[in-house]
Amino acid sequence: METRELRYFLAVAEELHIGRAAQRLGMAQPPLSRAIQRLERRLGVTLLERTGRGVQLTDAGAVLRDEGRAALDAVHAAERRTRRAAPAPVTSRPAVVLVTKAGASSELLAKLLEAYAAEPDSAEVEVLLCGIGEQESMLRDGQADVALLHRPFDSGVGFDTEDLRSEGQMLLLPAGHPLSSCESLRTADVDAIADPPPARWPTAVGHYPEGPGPQVRDLTQLLQLVALGRAWTMLPESVRADLRSDVVGVPVVDAPTVTTMIAWPPQSRSRALAALVRVATAL
Amino acid sequence: METRELRYFLAVAEELHIGRAAQRLGMAQPPLSRAIQRLERRLGVTLLERTGRGVQLTDAGAVLRDEGRAALDAVHAAERRTRRAAPAPVTSRPAVVLVTKAGASSELLAKLLEAYAAEPDSAEVEVLLCGIGEQESMLRDGQADVALLHRPFDSGVGFDTEDLRSEGQMLLLPAGHPLSSCESLRTADVDAIADPPPARWPTAVGHYPEGPGPQVRDLTQLLQLVALGRAWTMLPESVRADLRSDVVGVPVVDAPTVTTMIAWPPQSRSRALAALVRVATAL
DNA sequence: AGGCGTCATACCTCTGCGGTATCGGGAGGG
DNA sequence: CCCTCCCGATACCGCAGAGGTATGACGCCT
Known part of the structure; x- marks a missing residue:
């Protein structure tokens, strides 16, 4: 299964309408129809029920929507993190991208950044502020390397986490x-x-x-x-x-009680990230 | 980035030799050379250092090897689980595949399977026995839906887990x-x-x-x-x-102390899997 | 019954992937 | 010091397949 096929299928699974999905993908409708048929033939599984008004997902289609979303995010993450690992043109490059909800934990974040910057071999940390509930997807698809999450609002499922502090x-x-x-x-x-x-x-x-x-x-x-x-x-x-x-x-x-935690993807091995987590837990 | 490119790059990253990687992939060496060059050009990142004797990974190449491995596993998992979700030809099909180390927790496993089979709407459980330390990768690439792991030998990182029992x-x-x-x-x-x-x-x-x-x-x-x-x-x-x-x-x-735990991929939502986990924790 | 909306099919074009043949350059041996 | 081997890169060719346009088939609503 190629990522292109996955991208196509996910567009259809979200729109539940092949024509609109094609429009969103910037292509014509017939090639998209055929691509989905090819995918179904190759998997040996019916993914869509074609009705007069758009399409519906079969059970297998719903599985591929959920699992495929995670897989596509993982591919994007690999791509983004590889690009970010490229040797940079001398000037400072962010070695770690941290994401958190805009406005949340601002005091903790400031302390963390300050403490980390004081470390002997600390790297540049780029801070990304996102809307409510967006951190986990940004972590999953590689837009960020580490996040501050807030239990019970964010689950932290699928990531390594360390609790930082709790408050009422x-x-x-x-x-x-x-x-x-x-x-x-x-x-x-x-x-x-x-x-x-x-x-x-x-x-x-x-x-x-x-x-x-x-x-x-x-x-x-x-x-x-x-x-x-x-x-x-x-x-x-x-x-x-x-x-x-x-x-x-x-x-x-x-x-x-709300617990602020620091979370990162489990396969991460970067030295800078490990140091940031260590500083955070020691705060 | 297409999964084919990822597959090619991972073969090269493991062999550190383009000719041998091409052989393993069942293709000729020149197209593989070009595919890697294309990938590097598209990412804008040098992944390999070409030496007289084979190739070496750059730092970015090492990142892509690790992140790409996880991403490719996720794609395979999506594919396998979608196939498994297909409506089967009447006769019983495994709705859940459970993997554990051959020989480990055999008594617990027997009790779990018996208790789950006694549930009102239980599905077929296929049991896969693997070698030591292979469960997590089988869970990651979709060969299995759920695993019995043993801390501290297995980490359970990246999965949802529930502890089942501890022993000396x-x-x-x-x-x-x-x-x-x-x-x-x-x-x-x-x-x-x-x-x-x-x-x-x-x-x-x-x-x-x-x-x-x-x-x-x-x-x-x-x-x-x-x-x-x-x-x-x-x-x-x-x-x-x-x-x-x-x-x-x-x-x-x-x-x-060794803790046996049941682990499953975080995005799993199948009814059968949820029931199996519930039965396991209630044992 | 007719028109519209939606997906499938037919047919064409062209990109791009893989194959074979060959080049170039670095390491090691005589 | 040069020759040879090894390995990756380049050149060129053929074809599979991806996407485009035009059109067909089918269900739904009026």
Whole structure:
């Protein structure tokens, strides 16, 4: 199975429509139809059910969508990391790319970078800030070499991880909300909030959970919506440092603990990465 | 990057000789030379240093060897698991392939299979027995869906795992060896053994550690060598059930505990696999 | 019944992959 | 010091296969 075939199939599996998938791939529809047929013939497996309106995945097709996505990410990762390993033209090149949610763990991140830079043979670290829930896919497809994740929001499944620190959560409300004057709250109080709805953010697979409340994909959006009185949310206590004056945080004493962890792909062997992890765990 | 290019490069990276790699790939040498050059040009990275005698890997080449191996395994896994997900011609088809070291955890394995078969909607489980240290690669490249691993011999890194049980280790000696009459031993006693040397088995990356002592790759070889007085070894206590009469086991009270765990690729979502894991943890 | 939307088929072109023959350069032996 | 061997690179050729256009087949909705 060639990566081209995999790319084609994944486009079809996502669009569930051969014509649109072809458009997305920048090619005509007939060659794509044939490519999928060839793939099915070679695998000896029917991947699609052709209906009058687009196509549906068979069970085998769903397996190939999931496994194939992981495989294609692995190929992209190999490609990106190989390119990055090329000897650079003298000037500093990032030896490690670290990704984390924009706005999360900013104090921890600053300490980590500072401590690592103080190491005798430290390399350049490029910091990539992404939206909520995007770190794991960036790690998988090689856009990054190491990530800061936050359990239970991110799973860390499929990577090597080390826990760095744990913290409680606090409820973020617009200034002036009835609960904003409390010293602390319990989850029962939070569940009882009627008026602004909770904000929703994407899960690891990229979908938004069902429910009322606005969809957000980064901290800025989130804080602005809270400030506008359109949403509430719960976040780790360390965001306190980044709060705007029109947003109030109240500790929720019995909310699940959030653990910040450092994660990297298991086959990674680079010296720079190992040193970064060692510094992180020693913080 | 196409999987063909990756396959070609990996052959060269392993042989460090383009002619031999071409032979192994069943093709002529010139097209392989060109394919590697094309790959280097497309990546914009030098992968090989051409010397008079064969080739050497550059740093970037070594990265591509490691990352590419993982990526190619992932593609093979996608292919195999998709084939296996095909609707079968009526008769029972294995829905799950389980791999474990031949001879290890045989009692646990029997209980697991029995308990799973008793489940209401259990599927066919094919059991694959492999040599020492081969389970993880079979899981990675899709020859198996789930494995029984033994920490600390196997790492389980890169997979989801659940611990099943822990046990101590015992020293295996030929009947008649001076230590064979002891009730129990300590690791210091084991380290002091002069005469037969310890057997060596492959590590996760497929190489044998340095040292004296015969190399083995399965339990039968191992027990036969012990019986012949050519080697000693330490194994989990559950092998006691499989010992031949000419091999004696003596518990080593302070040896590291061995944990049997069940492991599966993180993106697996099959119902049958989930049920198998649930049964295993409930044992 | 007719039109539309969607995937499959027919047929053509051309890229690019693999094969054979040969060149070039470095290492080792006489 | 030169000759020879070994190994990778280059030149050139033929063909499989990937993609494009035009068109067919089929189900669905009006």
